[in-house]
Structures are given as C-alpha cells and as structure tokens.
Amino acid sequence: MIREGYLNGLVLLGFLAVPLWALIADEPFTITLATRAAILALAAVGLNIALGIGGLVSLGHAAFFGLGGYAMGILAFHAQTFAPLELGPVTITGTKSMPVIWGVAVIVSALAAWVIGLLSLRTTGVYFIMITLAFGQMFFYFAISWGAYGGEDGLSIYVRNGFPGLNTLVPIQFFGVAFVALCVALVLQWRLRASPFGLALNAARQSPARAEAVGLNPFRLRLAAFVISGAITGLAGALFADLNRFVSPTMFSWQLSGELIILIIIGGVGRLTGPVVGAALFVALEHWLGGLTEFWLIWLGVILLLIVLFARGGVIGLLTGKAGPHV
C-alpha cells in the first residue's frame, strides 16, 4: 500500500515517461495517444470536481467539451477563411492563437455551466442526471443542424493553432501544452479541495442539512463547483479539437459524457489523479484491445464491472488501500 501523495507523483511521472520514451524511440503516434489521454484526463478532472467532491453526477459534460471544441473550430474557421464573424453589431475576426481560443472556450463553457447549473441543480439524484443529459442532447442536435459550421459532417481545421514560442505541430510540443494544462487543473483541484470552499462543498454532498444549519447554501456551493467544472472540461474540448484538427457533433454526444464518468470511476471518484489513471487506461485499452477486436468495449465493460464490484475507490483506491477519497 502506498501513500496517495507519492502515488499521485508516480502517476504523473509515469504519464510523462511514455511520450518521452516515444520521442527517443521515434514513435510519434504514441505521443499523439498520450496527448489524447492527457486531454481526456483534463476533461475528466473538470468533471471530477463536480462529481467527486460535489457529488453531482452530470451526464451532460459533453456540452462543455463540445462548446470548447466549437469555440476553437469557429474561431479557427474564420481565421482560415479570412471571413470575420458577424454577430449583429459585433464583428469578431477569427484567431489561430491558442491562448485566445482557450480564453473564449473557458468563458463560454463557464457561462453555459452557470445557466445549466441554475436550472438543473434544483433537482438531485436521477432527475439531475436526466436534466443534464437533456441539456447535452440539446447542444448535440443543435450542432448537427448548424449547417454554417459543417452540421453533421463537422468542421476541419487545416493548420493547428499556435502558441507563442512553440511549434504546436511537433507532437511532443503539443503534448507539453496539454500536459501543462492538465497539471494546472490538478493543482487547481488540489488547492480547491484544501480550501474552505472545498470543505463546504464536500460536506454539502454528504449532509446538505448540516451545511444549511451552519449557514452555507448547498445550491450556491454546487453551482460554483459546476461552473469551475464546466470551464475546465471546456478547455479540454478546445485542446481536443486542436489535437484532431476537427470538430464534430460527436464531441457533444452523451456517449462522451458517459466516457468521462467511466474514466473517473476506473481511476477513483474524487481522487486527485483518478481521472489521469482512468484516461491513460482508457486510451491504452482503446488502442491495444481496439487493434485486436472491434468489440473492445465489452472488455472495458468487464473491467468497469470488476472495479465497481471489488475496488470501490478505483485504481487509486486499490493501490492506496483506501476506498474513500481523502486528501
């Protein structure tokens, strides 16, 4: 059994070691896989703040992932066609700058999370799951019918967006960008969990009546968590779109929301690096098992079942010997 702090360090070092090895071995595709895992992990870290600490099982986080993706797609599309975006009186020129795109992705998904949260956080349990799912599906069908940006076929972006001082088309450099974003999100979650807000959010999940009795409003705590959570998942969406240089309605699909939950359950609900372990395993299985059989998801299902039945704290819980999420 290993202490969780050390394990978190080992997980991140291991995560870093794979693409570095691939760089030396000249396996650029492995670096791309690692980048994919880092970005999915980032999206799941976002969800983990709402789900793991706040207890909000959102089946609509693909909405934020997709919004981040389309923020990137739309801005880059207008940059590559040199056609400014006319929004009534406002005219926005496109951009190929990652920091600008990230800012837009974060703001747009945070706003969406605020609105969705205001409405859906009035419910709990299965109703909350269903309402978030419904919001996700609304975005999905909207994207499908939005012909201006490719509709069902999606939108291709020819050149990867730029980051000052980096050549983002070099796989290892783009991995670095995604990995740093992931680490920043992890530090944010760690700080958040050790803050008065984190304590209150975690307590409101366990005993809402207690939080109210000491003068803390569970609804506001959850709304704040949902907004932070949506913003991080939105950032991941922008990076994901940049990785694929392609945006499509599948980024809004409920399967993606489900996958994010699965990543968290595999790694360990509420655990700091749970989503990282989950995403790494998911991408590895998708690659290896997916190469052997097209029914690889069955085996993912078996693994998920085993974890739910025998390792309630996910992989992190199994390795630390503690089922509960404690910092």
Place this chain on the structure above:
Amino acid sequence: MSEAVLATHGLCKAFGALVATDDVSIDLRPGEIHAVIGPNGAGKSTLIAQICGSLAPDAGRVELLGRDVTHLSTVARAKAGIGRTFQISALAMEDRVRENVLLGAVGAASKGHRVFASLGSDSDLSARAEEALSRVGLSALAEARCADLSHGQRRQLEVAVALTLRPKLFVMDEPMAGLGADGSKQMTGFLDGLRAEAPILLVEHDMDAVFALADRITVLVYGRAIATGTVEEIRRSPEVREAYLGEDP
C-alpha cells in the same frame, strides 16, 4: 421580563388531515433552557423544523430577536443566530472530526466561497474549531474519522459544531438520545453551563435530564401546547399527568 430571543406566534402546520402543529405559541428567554416534551408523534420535530426553516408553517410567525423570520431560509436563520443540533446526527461522516467543526467555523465566518484560500493556514478558523472541540472534550479525537466515532461522541460533535457558530440561541433536538447514563449525565452538566452563553430550546425524551435542566417546560400533545410552566408546575399539572406522564391524578 426581558424580551424573548425566539418566539413563535400561533404556528399551525397540517399534513392532510393530520394536524402536526396546532396554534403553538412558545418563547425562549435569555439565559433559560426551555424544554419541549411530548409523546411520540406530538409534533416536536415538526415544530423544530418550522423554527429552523426547513418546513414552512401554514399559519403563524416565527420571531428571532424581535425580527420576523418566518419567510427566511434555513441558511439565513442560521446566519441570524440559530445553532441547531439534529436528532439523527447529520455530520459529514467521511470527514474527520476536525473538518466537521471547521465546517461550522467556515459557515460562521461566511468563508464558504473562498476557493483559493487555504484552510490549513487560516488560524481564525482553526482556533474556533479547536475551541469548540475542547469544550465538548473531543480534542483527542480531532483526527478521527467521523464514521469511526461512537454514537455518544457523535452527539458531542453535533453540539461542538453548533458551538462554532457562537449562536444567539441553541435549538437541540434530543441531544441525549442514545447516550448511556454516564454520557447523559455529562451532557446534562455541559448544557447546564451553556445556558449562560445562549438560551437553549431543548426537545428531549430523557425526563431526568429535562427535570434537572429546564427552567420552563412546554408539553405538546397532538400538536397542541397543553401547558407551559416551571418544572414544579408541570409536575403538578393534572392535565399533563393524564395526557403524558401517564399517572392517575
């Protein structure tokens, strides 16, 4: 007589045909322990829920320090000075004992929105939490997980969380429930001293504790307050004996 800290005026609450609270007017004065007793189903918990704000009355008012709080939320009433303990411990079971009292301190200091502050380095919060723990005698268990506490220790922790709020009054729903004879005695002694700090509205089944502690007692039967008075008056009241204490007059 000094002004009441807490008062209800003609509170009524019915669930369908069942009248759980029937025109109840009680008050809590500075420095006193006012016990509410009554057989099971008399509407004690319903009354507490209306006082603390988790249930809206059909009619009547709740006044806190002379201010009408009938339409305020539970959160707002907690901020206005109600320190509540629950009949069934409502603690964050996964968390440590210290974190549970810290939660009270965070709520009392209105710091629940601080996302980037560090709990560990906030000495105001930890001082307030430590003080509450030491007062109920749980300091040694500060790092224990709440789920690992004995029932009696959880009752103590309930009180400690309420202490962190430094409330204007306490509303305690059966703080002795499930405590052994020793625990009950200890809690009785503690509450006896606490009344000087803030008055206590005490719902309790343990009659020894009630008779030892209460300055005044209100007897609820079928939602009605059939009598209010000192311990002696209640002991002697023939109605109360008939309705509740089950003795022949």
